Amino acid sequence: MxxxxxxxxxxxxxxxxxxxxxxxxxxxxxxxxxxxxxxxxxxxxxxxxxxxxxxxxxxxxxxxxxxxVPDGVGTVDRSRAFRVAAANIGSGELDGADNLLALGADVLVVSEIGPPLTERLSQSYPVHVADWDGPAIGIFSRWPLTVLERPGPDLPGYVLRVQAPSQTFDLIAVHVPRPWWTSGGSSYRTVEDSGVPYQTTVADHHRLIEQIAARVERDDRPVVVAGDFNTTDRGRDYRLLTNDLDDAMLDTWGRPSQIGRWTTLLVRIDHLFVKPGWCADDSRWYTIPVSDHHGLISTVGPCAS
Incomplete structure (x- = not known):
């Protein structure tokens, strides 16, 4: 017993x-x-x-x-709703461009991005920002963006103010370095430059998640947080994030988001969160050619009264 x-x-x-x-x-x-x-x-x-x-x-x-397990993130006010998508494009950068454009997302967050895909997506999303040398992340929007914070040692991504027609909100778009071994991929080399084959330490990964959570806590506006967190949903970092955020993808059943050689770990490391007061509907996962991640998309916005 x-x-x-x-x-x-x-x-x-x-x-x-x-x-x-x-x-x-x-x-x-x-x-x-x-x-x-x-x-x-x-x-x-x-x-x-x-x-x-x-x-x-x-x-x-x-x-x-x-x-x-779905937890009922709530029903979105359809008159003020919009679609947010996120994807780690993987090694076949341009191979997934058509898939991303076909989503028709209002805001698109893309990790592992480079100049070719940035140029391709910018033809449909003239409002965009991208960083190719640090977290390798791009954000594309149908609406004006104001950059509040750029990538730095404490932020593996951007903090942006999005001026949507229905309501202005803040977007924290991130590509957090992964705290385990790697033989290539992201432009992150915070530890690998020293000959150690991983992108960052587990302790520093946790520190970065704490920094993201702190930004959410002190932001008094509606907040959407999206990207590749390299954070499994069964770990303490995910629970730290969900202290002040709701998981938009739990509008439906969750699933592993990383595939390929990592399939057996059954990890969901790509996430989309909203701050309480906002809800999510019609969430789903989609396939990206060549990538070892599934992409995610959801309708988010103020909750219906």
Missing amino acids: VAGLLPWNWFLLRDQLGVVTDVVAIVLPMLALVTALLVGFVGRRHKAALAFAVSTLVVAIVATVLPW
């Missing part, structure tokens, strides 16, 4: 052990499977070992699926 309860301590300790549980959260499905198989095989003649193995698998399933 006690052995079967031990894995459930994950839910008590996951926010208490800092970077240790941050790393475990990323690899949880695979770690749980390997642990269960190993313990189950070695202790196959002992009920306690089998109970621990089965319980470990169940905990991993619950921890993975629970953040995907």
Whole structure:
């Protein structure tokens, strides 16, 4: 009985052990499977070992699926609604251009962007800003944008004021460096320049998420936050963000957003959030050619009364 309860301590300790549980959260499905198989095989003649193995698998399933459960973000006032989309375009930059344009989004946030795609999208979105050398992110809008903050050591993206016809709001568009190994991809090299094969440390990733959350907390306007956070929704950084934000994608069931070689980790790291008082409808995920991410799009705006 006690052995079967031990894995459930994950839910008590996951926010208490800092970077240790941050790393475990990323690899949880695979770690749980390997642990269960190993313990189950070695202790196959002992009920306690089998109970621990089965319980470990169940905990991993619950921890993975629970953040995907729809929570009813509320109904948007259709007279003041607009579409926001985000995508990590991946290595085939121009291959996904038609997919992005076909979305018809009012505001589009694109990670891993470079000059060719920026030029292509700017033909349909003349209002845009982009950074190719830091977080590699571009924001494209049908409405005027005012840059409040540019990318810097404490902000892997932009803070923008969007002058939508129905209401002005602030947009925090980010591409947070990933806190694990990499052999290429993003222009981020905060740690890799020193010969260490990852984009940033787990601790610094957490610091950047804290910086984003702090900007949300002190902003007294409606806020939309979107981009590639490289933050799994079963980790403490996601829970830090959702202290003051609602997950717009939970208008429907969540799902892993990273595919390809990372599929087995079952991570949802691309996010779209709104500050309470705003709601989300018609959220969905879409495929991007060549990219190892699914894109996301949602209708957001003030909640219907």
